[in-house]
Amino acid sequence: MGLTKVDTKGRVVIPKDIRKKMGIRPGEEFLITEIDGDTIVMKRFDVKKMLEEMIKNAKGINLEELKEETEKEGNRVAKELYGL
Template identity: 45%
Template sequence: MELAKVTSKGQITIPVDIRRKLGVKEGDKILFVEEQGRIIMMNSSMDALRKAQAAFAGEAERLGLKDEQDVADLVSELRRKRMEG
C-alpha cells in the first residue's frame, strides 16, 4: 500500500514503486476508471494496447496465421499487391 498527499491544487506525486508498476514516465498520461465503486488508475498507453489486442483477438486464426513467418509472408503479399495496384 502506498500513500500520496493531495496538494491545494489537487495534485499528487505518484510513488516511485507505483510508477514503475504502471510503467509510466514523465509526460505519460494516466487514466482513471471507475469500476464497482472503486477508482482504478492505469497507464493510458497500456489501456489503449489492451483495447487493440481485444479488437484483434482471433484474427490470426481467422487469417490462418500460425507463426511469425506467416505474418511476414502476409505483409510481403500485401505490399506486393499495393505496389501493383
C-alpha cells in the first residue's frame, strides 16, 4: 500500500513498489470503477488479451445453433412479458 496524491490534471501516480511488484509498464490501461464515495478499484485492462480469450472461447461454437437458441429465448421472453 502507498500514499499518493491527485495532481492538477487529475493524474494519480501508482507508487513504484506497487508498479514493480505488479509488473506495471508505461502505457498499460486500467479500468477504474467507483465502489462508493471513498473507494475506487483499478483493474488492468488488456484489450488484446481479452480478444484472444474471446476468440479461444468462440472456437467450436455452432453459429446456426446459437442463432436458433437465441431466437427461441427471445420468443419465450416475448411470450412471458407481452403474451405474444
